[in-house]
Amino acid sequence: MDQFTLNLLVVGATFALYIGIAIWARAGSTSEFYAAGRGVHPVTNGMATAADWMSAASFISMAGLIAFGGYATSSYLMGWTGGYVLLALLLAPYLRKFGKFTVPEFIGDRFYSPTARMVAVICLIVASLTYVIGQMTGVGVAFSRFLEVENSTGLFIGATVVFFYAVLGGMKGVTYTQVAQYCVLITAYTIPAVFISLQLTGNPLPPLGLFGDHLPSGQPLLETLDQVVTDLGFAEYTAQDGSPSSVINMVLFTFSLMIGTAGLPHVIIRFFTVPKVADARWSAGWALVFIALLYLTAPAVGAMARLNLITTIYPGGVAEESIDYEARPDWVKNWEQTGLLSFEDKNGDGKIQWYNDSSESFAATAEANGWAGSELTVNRDILVLANPEIAQLPGWVIAIVAAGGLAAALSTAAGLLLAISSAVSHDVIKGTINPNISEKGELLSARVSMAVAIGVATWLGLNPPGFAAQTVALAFGLAAASIFPALMMGIFSKRVNNTGAVAGMLAGLLFTLVYIFLHKGWFFIPGTNMFEDSISGSLLGIQSTAIGSIGALINFGVAIMVSRSTDEPPQEIQDLVESIRVPRGAGSAQAH
Amino acid sequence: MAGESSNNNSYWAANIRLVKICLVIWALASFGFGILLRPLLSGISVGGTDLGFWFAQQGSILVFLILIFFYAWRMNRLDIEHGVDEE
Incomplete structure (x- = not known):
């Protein structure tokens, strides 16, 4: 079959x-x-x-x-x-x-x-x-x-x-x-x-x-x-x-x-x-x-996949000659067809070299070996899918x-x-x-x-919108900066009220959204970002993927401050908080 | 009614105490041993690397697992002790 x-x-x-x-x-x-x-x-x-x-x-x-x-x-x-x-x-x-x-x-x-x-x-x-x-x-x-x-x-x-x-x-x-x-x-x-x-x-x-x-x-x-x-x-x-x-x-x-x-x-x-x-x-x-x-x-x-990949290319160890392109295993051929793995013989020696060609300290070694750049491009996503083939x-x-x-x-x-x-x-x-x-x-x-x-x-x-890959950071940022703090304060504080919660959620949400847009481009449109999305180039020295935690802190801070300066929640809401804190009665709350 | 509310308060205080202890361990295993304190643990070697790397890739997850089951077990007992369990 x-x-x-x-x-x-x-x-x-x-x-x-x-x-x-x-x-x-x-x-x-x-x-x-x-x-x-x-x-x-x-x-x-x-x-x-x-x-x-x-x-x-x-x-x-x-x-x-x-x-x-x-x-x-x-x-x-x-x-x-x-x-x-x-x-x-x-x-x-x-x-x-x-x-x-x-x-x-x-x-x-x-x-x-x-x-x-x-x-x-x-x-x-x-x-x-x-x-x-x-x-x-x-x-x-x-x-x-x-x-x-x-x-x-x-x-x-x-x-x-x-x-x-x-x-x-x-x-x-x-x-x-x-x-x-x-x-x-x-x-x-x-x-x-x-x-x-x-x-x-x-x-x-x-x-x-x-x-x-x-x-x-x-x-x-x-x-x-x-x-x-x-x-x-x-x-x-x-x-x-x-x-x-x-x-x-x-x-x-x-x-x-x-x-x-x-x-x-x-x-x-x-x-x-x-x-x-x-x-x-x-x-x-x-x-x-x-x-x-x-x-x-x-x-x-x-x-193990990283090690297997290197041993495939350098069967005799990295100090020895690498593998001939013609002798590459079948799984490499299979994945070449998908375009997710590709080879370009930059120095024309018919062998596959794979190394870090952006490392300055390694450039001399590469030149001494007669290498003219890394010749294999591997999409990270294929490793799990190719695993059974690599392991034969x-x-x-x-x-x-x-x-x-x-x-x-x-x-x-x-x-x-x-x-x-x-x-x-x-x-x-x-x-x-x-x-x-x-x-x-x-x-x-x-x-x-x-x-x-x-x-x-x-x-x-x-x-798929061009920004599909970027949006995972957005999904986590939103959940972290808006939903999590609101839920936690709703349970652990009786004092946080309607104005405080809305102000907190909006502050956390807007801060996170704007920070991501500043680094990834407004609405993810390439080229409209005002800061580079790296640790050193970013606005606060924080990469946009990590900003959800700051957004959450802002949400907590704003919600608590605004609540303190406005009326406390009505008695029935405080009773509601009391009641969700004890397990007894969960069965009856079910039918509503 | 006053008795019920003071009982609920002591139940809640016991819960908060337990949550705090668990969260300290949670943070220590991940942010602590896995990231911030890794340089301090570099002397302890585990399978070709150091303890901090082990915590970052395995240890923290195992600690999380133990924490959740410990918390569930303790809380379910607290529920019964304070008479706020279901049924």
């Missing part, structure tokens, strides 16, 4: 499974559509949250980022997991106790302000829509590489499947497909990693292999990697840039990712689906267990990796679309335009909103 047929069979089987689940898990009420009837087991919800959270970026891109960035990229690992501690300790149990359906609904009720609710809706929609673009393009890329169809055809197939289970089943359908998608994606991620770890270190557990010994050289894997990368002029893999500005930026960036994670609405609403407050606490722990399975493997995959694993593993990449992208897309459609039908239509809408009418409008959201996301996936 050829690779194409295998891919088709495995991907087809997983899609059939998702559709089967959709038919089984139809939603009959708004409670089922928004919160899966609040009957999801905490472990099941943990698994669904893991799939909801881990996107195409986690599955496909993260290990590649780590492979080429080394220690500095640890921010992603700590930031995207550390946010769950904040969720479990500061938000999830209380929002579950509150017992409503959306994040803007909590902000609107707690701050007794329709304005606050609408500001939250806008932040939610902007953050979720920018995020969904990446998932949709990811679906298109995975389809075109593994199933040899047009990018747009792949996108339509993916969108149709999401349409099926998200429109029919709402949160209920999304939850159970996410569980299935988690199983597919974690299997796909782990199998190649285990084999590569075995080949390089003899240890079947990649996280242990990362800190184990490299079999061919007999010395620790990371020491070997540090040696070969520095021998090629690259920065040492494990080294830390100890300059104060770089350390501060790493701290702020990590912190932004943490509070951004805790403030992303599509993650928060997953905790509305469990039966009890205690379950929300456990469930955050289980979510991190399932996320950690991938996040502990990713740094191992990154380091059988064809069915490649097919599972294809299904895994699609599962990661589809599960996150569905979660984001659900957050958007609930905000539109529950906060905008029922909350503002037509408060007297019937249960049936609201369910229908939720389904229609979902269908429209899928349509918009598909269109954006087909015509």
Whole structure:
């Protein structure tokens, strides 16, 4: 059986499974559509949250980022997991106790302000829509590489499947497909990693292999990697840039990712689906267990893939002759066809040289070797997808990796679309335009909103705005600077009032937005930026990706100061805060 | 009513104390050992590199996991001790 047929069979089987689940898990009420009837087991919800959270970026891109960035990229690992501690300790149990359906609904009720609710809706929609673009393009890329169809055809197939289970089943359908998608994606991620770890270190557990010994050289894997990368002029893999500005930026960036994670609405609403407050606490722990399975493997995959790439090019070691272009392995040929990996013989010797040609200190060595520039261009995103081929694993593993990449992208897309459609039908239509809408009418409008959201996301996936890659920083910045502080103050302070909360959210939001625009260009239009987006060139010495943490501090500061100089919240709001702080009575709050 | 509210206050104070302890450990494992204090830990070697690198890429995640489960377990007990649990 050829690779194409295998891919088709495995991907087809997983899609059939998702559709089967959709038919089984139809939603009959708004409670089922928004919160899966609040009957999801905490472990099941943990698994669904893991799939909801881990996107195409986690599955496909993260290990590649780590492979080429080394220690500095640890921010992603700590930031995207550390946010769950904040969720479990500061938000999830209380929002579950509150017992409503959306994040803007909590902000609107707690701050007794329709304005606050609408500001939250806008932040939610902007953050979720920018995020969904990446998932949709990811679906298109995975389809075109593994199933040899047009990018747009792949996108339509993916969108149709999401349409099926998200429109029919709402949160209920999304939850159970996410569980299935988690199983597919974690299997796909782990199998190649285990084999590569075995080949390089003899240890079947990649996280242990990362800190184990490299079999061919007999010395620790990371020491070997540090040696070969520095021998090629690259920065040492494990080294830390100890300059104060770089350390501060790493701290702020990590912190932004943490509070951004805790403030992303599509993650928060997953905790509305469990039966009890205690379950929300456990469930955050289980979510991190399932996320950690991938996040502990990713740094191992990154380091090992980097080492494998170098050994492929320099089979006799970096001091010896590199490989002849004609003798390159099959996986290099496969990926050359996609354009994501390319070779240009700059010095005409017929061999592949790959080194850091922008390092001044290495230039003399390169010249002495007769090298005229690095000849291989590797897109970071191919490392995970090419892993099974690099490790020479059988064809069915490649097919599972294809299904895994699609599962990661589809599960996150569905979660984001659900957050958007609930905000539109529950906060905008029922909350503002037509408060007297019937249960049936609201369910229908939720389904229609979902269908429209899928349509918009598909269109954006087909015509991605040029700034698509930049907008992830925007999504995290918005969640960090506007949503997280508002939620936290709503729970932990009885004094913060409507004026304070709105002023705080707007201040955090505007500061973050303007700072990002100043460095990335106004509305991301290239060339309109006024500062260079680097540590030394930026306005405050902080890169725009890390600015969400400052925006959050501004939000806290403004909200607290404005609240102190205005009236305290009415008694019933203070009672509401009292009541969300204790778990007792969560069951009754459910029916409203 | 006054009894219930003072009970709720002591429950909340115990919760805040627990949250503070957990967040100190959370920050120490990630921002502390993983980034700011890494130079101080450079003498302790782990698998070809130093302890700070291990914390940044693995240790912090393991600490986060332990923290969440510890917090959930402690809080669920506090709920019962203060009579504010569900059911």
